[in-house]
Amino acid sequence: MFYAWKWRERETKIPVETSVSRAAAARDALPRITTEKGGKSTDVCHDDTAPRVNFQTIDELHSLQKKRSAPTTPLRDGSASGVSGTSGPTTPVSSETMLQSVSASLASLTRETGPKLIRGDPTSAANVAHVPVTPTSLPTADVSDSGLKFTHILHNLSPAGNNPLNVTVLNQGPNLILIVVTSTGALATLSGAKTGRSPKDKRVVKDETTEAELWWGKGSPNIEMDEQTFLVNRERAVDYLNSLDKVFVNDQYLNWDPENRIKVRIVSARAYHSLFMHNMCIRPTPEELENFGTPDFTIYNAGKFPCNRFTHYMTSSTSVDINLGRREMVILGTQYAGEMKKGLFGVMHYLMPKRKILSLHSGCNMGKDGDVALFFGLSGTGKTTLSTDHNRYLIGDDEHCWSETGVSNIEGGCYAKCIDLAREKEPDIWNAIKFGTVLENVVFDEHTREVDYTDKSVTENTRAAYPMSTFRTRRYRALDHTRRTGYTALVAGTEEGVKEPRATFSACFGAAFIMLHPTKYAAMLAEKMQAQGATGWLVNTGWSGGSYGSGSRIKLAYTRKIIDAIHSGVPSEILEPINAWEDKMAYEDTLLKLAGLFKSNFETFTSHKIGDDGKLTEEILQLVLTSE
Ligand SMILES: Nc1ncnc2c1ncn2[C@@H]1O[C@H](COP(=O)(O)OP(=O)(O)O)[C@@H](O)[C@H]1O
Ligand SMILES: C=C(OP(=O)(O)O)C(=O)O
Numbered sequence: 001m002f003y004a005w006k007w008r009e010r011e012t013k014i015p016v017e018t019s020v021s022r023a024a025a026a027r028d029a030l031p032r033i034t035t036e037k038g039g040k041s042t043d044v045c046h047d048d049t050a051p052r053v054n055f056q057t058i059d060e061l062h063s064l065q066k067k068r069s070a071p072t073t074p075l076r077d078g079s080a081s082g083v084s085g086t087s088g089p090t091t092p093v094s095s096e097t098m099l100q101s102v103s104a105s106l107a108s109l110t111r112e113t114g115p116k117l118i119r120g121d122p123t124s125a126a127n128v129a130h131v132p133v134t135p136t137s138l139p140t141a142d143v144s145d146s147g148l149k150f151t152h153i154l155h156n157l158s159p160a161g162n163n164p165l166n167v168t169v170l171n172q173g174p175n176l177i178l179i180v181v182t183s184t185g186a187l188a189t190l191s192g193a194k195t196g197r198s199p200k201d202k203r204v205v206k207d208e209t210t211e212a213e214l215w216w217g218k219g220s221p222n223i224e225m226d227e228q229t230f231l232v233n234r235e236r237a238v239d240y241l242n243s244l245d246k247v248f249v250n251d252q253y254l255n256w257d258p259e260n261r262i263k264v265r266i267v268s269a270r271a272y273h274s275l276f277m278h279n280m281c282i283r284p285t286p287e288e289l290e291n292f293g294t295p296d297f298t299i300y301n302a303g304k305f306p307c308n309r310f311t312h313y314m315t316s317s318t319s320v321d322i323n324l325g326r327r328e329m330v331i332l333g334t335q336y337a338g339e340m341k342k343g344l345f346g347v348m349h350y351l352m353p354k355r356k357i358l359s360l361h362s363g364c365n366m367g368k369d370g371d372v373a374l375f376f377g378l379s380g381t382g383k384t385t386l387s388t389d390h391n392r393y394l395i396g397d398d399e400h401c402w403s404e405t406g407v408s409n410i411e412g413g414c415y416a417k418c419i420d421l422a423r424e425k426e427p428d429i430w431n432a433i434k435f436g437t438v439l440e441n442v443v444f445d446e447h448t449r450e451v452d453y454t455d456k457s458v459t460e461n462t463r464a465a466y467p468m469s470t471f472r473t474r475r476y477r478a479l480d481h482t483r484r485t486g487y488t489a490l491v492a493g494t495e496e497g498v499k500e501p502r503a504t505f506s507a508c509f510g511a512a513f514i515m516l517h518p519t520k521y522a523a524m525l526a527e528k529m530q531a532q533g534a535t536g537w538l539v540n541t542g543w544s545g546g547s548y549g550s551g552s553r554i555k556l557a558y559t560r561k562i563i564d565a566i567h568s569g570v571p572s573e574i575l576e577p578i579n580a581w582e583d584k585m586a587y588e589d590t591l592l593k594l595a596g597l598f599k600s601n602f603e604t605f606t607s608h609k610i611g612d613d614g615k616l617t618e619e620i621l622q623l624v625l626t627s628e
């Protein structure tokens, strides 16, 4: 059984041949299901009441972000220096249709049919476009205060032009974390207490369909919740959003392949989240926006507003909930913007394989001759850095789809780690940090507003989110040759609680985002590599010359040279890692240890059968066992 998504579903069969060589209109609410109650998932969930290392209060967090300095250039504190812009809507979308659609998205499931909406910024009354809205309900006994007021909708704002995002940003009030314009024009902000993703707080609704289709249990990133609990959290987020004076709404696309793109709506409380998704998702043209219609998937991002810990399945005040049946995601108790993009990536990991399209956690670029390279790796291994190559066209830095016709980027922007970012080392990323770019959790000088990229006071996981239009790019391109490079490790910072690199075998170089069993993606990868004659390379972008502690991270310049060598067809023998280790015995020991970890990790997958006869599982296992 498939969910009734609005697009044409193609017949999908999991390919069974392998061998890696050269390689809908709203679905009715689901029937309530019963799930095991009690402490089933206590081993995977965490308690976030542990004291923070760096800050205890919002004021302390703010003071971490601002470096003390002597005021050389007097700038007026906080306010709109260097910022201009007028308020009011500029998108030519049919206002009434959009408002009705957003009102339906924000409707409480238990009270009014939808909030009363007005376009524009309430803080600039003169410029607000009042659009007549048909009253959704007359006051009755169950009406709420939020049903009596108007909510201002800031729809598809962009950072530039006549749009008021920049002004809006600075007008969020004293209790909220603000955005500050830095010396390059990039907008710096804080994500609050959570500065990385919260995989232990991610929940996926288990219903009769997802129970059968998704990967559950040991090793899986999908921690179950039931439909009813999802609705409780959804209502919590919607009620919170409806209590606000203004709400940001982004209507955008995912996937540059026009045949396989989906329409997403992001409803959020903070300008920063709206601007982040404006940069990260594909931006519709005014005409496309006019005819946007009903989104295929909606995110309700309540940001800092927490979940209720007395709610079933909740083990902290953060909850990131995905409901594939309702085509909705709810975010409570975290403002880290990466949750939104990676949440949508999970949705693509569910939808695309149904259409025989392989979703990939990878960077991607293309040479002048049309050769395509995919860079697989967990967070911090270099997908963004290495796919941003001055001599090649950037396709995308993180999320791709490999279909029969080519590789396409899912997103419209990049999300670069910027710890220790330097102009000389990474000029392209450096230059992308300008007006419109969102800088998350970086530290800047309070007077000059120059960013200090070496400063980890807030977090090591500092980020820059910028639109792809910054680079020479090819958005979508038929595939000629694919070279595959891969390495996996878990670096500090991107996930809460990870403080130093850890050896890990993350299925598909991104187990946190997959929805189906890893062997399904593995089978598709094997088939596609074989069909396209793709070559795979394992490139170490991590420790060289010894383990973490004694060795050091291989220089970025050298990694780039190795990748250049791969592109120009150098023989693989010269790229032997043992040559870099002085202590050959230590190398052998580490290798053996790693092989042992790899083998025991793989045992998780041996029980899973693909296809009717499990032949593919056996073949993959055979490959693993003979490669020792
Ligand atoms: N040899 C190397 N190869 C790739 N990145 C490196 C290397 N040495 C250091 N780095 C740094 O590691 C980080 C890689 O992060 P990023 O490219 O954002 O990873 P990902 O996109 O895979 O999460 C960057 O800060 C980069 O400067
Ligand atoms: C944004 C993320 O991805 P990456 O670190 O791979 O860029 C993340 O994992 O939160």
Ligand SMILES: [Ca+2]
Residues within 6 Å of the ligand: 194, 195, 196, 197, 198, 199, 336, 494, 495, 496
């Ligand atoms: Ca987190």
Ligand SMILES: [Mn+2]
Residues within 6 Å of the ligand: 380, 383, 384, 397, 398, 415, 416, 417
């Ligand atoms: Mn990245």
